[in-house]
């Protein structure tokens with residue numbers, strides 16, 4: 001598994017605003033949208049391309065174009081949905097699937113309550129978006145779900161990651177080179193409730209204003 005923490009002043013600036021408990025949901029949603037686009041640029045470095053012929057107003061030439069089959073974006077509902085627009089702006093022709101997953105706040109295990117994805121993912125590059133990598137249970141289940149269906153590679157784009165979550169994911173996935181984690185920051189730790197410290201709170205609640 002490869003892990004990439006993005007160091008960039010704009011990423012840091014937007015993340016600080018996201019962390020601020022006083023940032024209201026509409027602004028929080030806008031910031032998530034802007035931040036994921038910055039991360040998507042890095043996260044798609046290995047997206048498959050192929051050479052095609054193209055004719056410019058001046059002369060015929062050859063150019064690189066996104067290969068087929070198109071990559072698949074997989075937002076993890078609820079909070080991952082806040083990252084979908086930002087990601088699809090960079091990959092407008094990507095297919096979009098969905099996984100609905102909710103963490104049981106007592107056991108911290110993840111439960112999948114919805115999925116809308118092709119059963120056969122062979123040869124497909126998958127880009128999972130979920131703002132938080134806390135214990136890692138959600139992403140471990142999501143990555144396994146995609147790999148079990150034949151995904152060619154899985155790149156997870158997160159806003160915050162906890163060391164515990166990265167460790168658990170590393171343990172579950174091992175040294176497969178076809179799983180990559182891209183995050184805007186690596187935070188200190190998880191607290192006793194499984195929340196990232198300092199974190200930004202519950203990403204889904206911050207995005208959608210629901211305090212469950």
Ligand SMILES: O=P(O)(O)OC[C@H]1O[C@H](OP(=O)(O)OP(=O)(O)O)[C@H](O)[C@@H]1O
Nearest residue numbers: 078079102103133134135136137138204
């Ligand atoms: O790494 P983990 O310990 O699994 O925690 C991370 C997950 O927790 C939050 O989702 P939540 O289950 O709160 O659902 P929501 O996205 O609908 O808020 C967050 O959106 C991640 O999906």
Ligand SMILES: O=c1cc[nH]c(=O)[nH]1
Nearest residue numbers: 134195196201202203
């Ligand atoms: O800090 C955390 C941990 C899990 N899920 C969140 O949304 N935030």
Ligand SMILES: [Mg+2]
Nearest residue numbers: 077078079080
């Ligand atoms: Mg979630």
